[in-house]
Amino acid sequence: MKSNAPLILKLERFLPYRISILSNRISGIIAETYKDKFALSVTEWRIMAVLGEYPGSSAEEVSIKIQIEKSMVSRSLRKLLKRHLVTRETDARDRRRQNLELTQTGLDVYSQIVPVSYDYEQHLLQCFSKQEREVFNSMIDRLYRHAETVKLAP
């Protein structure tokens, strides 16, 4: 593709930048709440969310699912284990693997966070009509899948 680029880049119209600050704003608000009300980082919460949905996952599986470095998952897990929100036990058949689950306490916290998160999402989506929500969601999906295939000029 021959470039037809302008001489000046308007950052505030540049898609990657726009999505980045949108994400920061949206995550920032929710991160604050997780932190204040539940003393959890977003990463910690995401781990719990995966375990709520898929009990028995391994750290590796969680890492892939939420796209976070396994070292980060390992460290976050340490905190969750310390707070007894999560348990882990070595898999009987493959002793490298450790199966993770929410404890009863973990489940209690989980069931408190879910409605908070859900309501937040609903609030956010107030600015869209029902139809727009679907359009927006599908566009995000499409862009996400497409982005993977995009390579920059060498």
Added chain:
Amino acid sequence: MKSNAPLILKLERFLPYRISILSNRISGIIAETYKDKFALSVTEWRIMAVLGEYPGSSAEEVSIKIQIEKSMVSRSLRKLLKRHLVTRETDARDRRRQNLELTQTGLDVYSQIVPVSYDYEQHLLQCFSKQEREVFNSMIDRLYRHAETVKLAP
């Protein structure tokens, strides 16, 4: 708003999460290129982008514009100054303020990055029709503005 939340939260359908991983993917690709080809972090590039668009900005103005902590801007600026990509001089009227500009070298680098960024954006947008691009852009704007007004349940 009375919560009508489900018992389980499906992370991969949760808007804040979706936007976050989309942003990570899109920024990740471009960050790699800035780093490999120009030895610049995304933050450093954004500072340069602002100075390309608004020469003479102060660190404070840059910080507000790109929504990055002023301490971060200060440290990134130090690197850019060291590499002689940016100059700064104390404002004659207000000696607290320092006016920033791209040097000739800075402008050269800038004018190399602009088309790379532009082409990347164009590639990304390939998955949308012209009309969809406008819709998507306006939805991002709307959501961004709306998000600021959203408060979570106390």
Added chain:
DNA sequence: GAATAATAGTTGCATTAGCAACTATTTGCA
């Protein structure tokens, strides 16, 4: 079935980011 490769998870190290305290300067106002 022993040597090699692959996999799960942890840790060390360097970088980045965010918050608050600090200096220097200017502004506002009694």
Added chain:
DNA sequence: TGCAAATAGTTGCTAATGCAACTATTATTC
């Protein structure tokens, strides 16, 4: 004027993040 408050920028401290090296276990292969 002259003193308190505001503003611009820097720095110190701590936590978050990313990468690579490391340990332990299992799978592969000759």
